[in-house]
Amino acid sequence: MDIDAFIKKQESAANKYRRIYKILDFSIIALILFTLLKILKIDQLLFKFRTFELYADSTYGPADAISAGSLFIASISIFIAILLTFAIHFRDRKIQIVPLIEEKFPSLNERLRTANDNRNIHNIIVDELMGNVLEIASKVNSSELLEKKRFKASMALLVASLAIFSFVVVTDYQSGVDPDDLAGLIEDLPFVPDKENATSPDEIFPLEDDGDGNGGDEDLMGEPAVIVVEGEEVDLSLPPGAGTGFTAGEEGEELPPEFVSSSAYEVGLMSSPAYYEQLPEGYESIIKEYFEEMAKN
Numbered sequence: 001m002d003i004d005a006f007i008k009k010q011e012s013a014a015n016k017y018r019r020i021y022k023i024l025d026f027s028i029i030a031l032i033l034f035t036l037l038k039i040l041k042i043d044q045l046l047f048k049f050r051t052f053e054l055y056a057d058s059t060y061g062p063a064d065a066i067s068a069g070s071l072f073i074a075s076i077s078i079f080i081a082i083l084l085t086f087a088i089h090f091r092d093r094k095i096q097i098v099p100l101i102e103e104k105f106p107s108l109n110e111r112l113r114t115a116n117d118n119r120n121i122h123n124i125i126v127d128e129l130m131g132n133v134l135e136i137a138s139k140v141n142s143s144e145l146l147e148k149k150r151f152k153a154s155m156a157l158l159v160a161s162l163a164i165f166s167f168v169v170v171t172d173y174q175s176g177v178d179p180d181d182l183a184g185l186i187e188d189l190p191f192v193p194d195k196e197n198a199t200s201p202d203e204i205f206p207l208e209d210d211g212d213g214n215g216g217d218e219d220l221m222g223e224p225a226v227i228v229v230e231g232e233e234v235d236l237s238l239p240p241g242a243g244t245g246f247t248a249g250e251e252g253e254e255l256p257p258e259f260v261s262s263s264a265y266e267v268g269l270m271s272s273p274a275y276y277e278q279l280p281e282g283y284e285s286i287i288k289e290y291f292e293e294m295a296k297n
Contacts, residue, residue, distance in 0.1 A: 007116065
């Protein structure tokens, strides 16, 4: 093993431990946030708002064991935990692996740095120094780079937060806070629009107009609505139970009249102007009498 391989190995281990710190911090923050939100009934508070009220009875997962409220507060907890973890580790400096190794292993103090700086030089002094450094390096355990106190403290917090989280979830423990009171406090915040000014479904889908004189405020089942069509007043009131749309008030309950056939003129004998007689000679009178009898019947 040369000096470069040794340094890269220790740097990889140090980066791995730093990722472990971040995962522990994220897990602790997420569990604590979820527990607090559950105790404060934030899952019930969300359903007081129109955006979430449709999911109040929704369940998910195996045997529908996970409620929509739990999913909502879990999402909130994870999102906030990501932000806080990023903020905590944002100022973490890049690992300077050589000074860190020398700090953890005093026997390599100054030696490792000198050997690393002169790794491309070959003479009796440098080669002897390099041999001593590599001999010590072969006995170095990468786990020594782990910050044991920080790791133990994080693990203790993780176990405690996990225990409280499990207790709250299993027993469904909640505080005496009323979600309605919390909703009222949120609505009183200056940046939250007043409920009175909020758009309601009736405003989105109006059932009647603004009472501008076109019959919008009239009761369809009460006083008749009258409009003027070509100078004549037409009653558009809807008779109760009609179910057939608007009809004229005076005709709403009348049955259609029976059909009576009519004729443009009285039925009788009439000669056609295009008629002309061309009958066999000797049979004129007989044929005329025949058609006259037919016409009478």
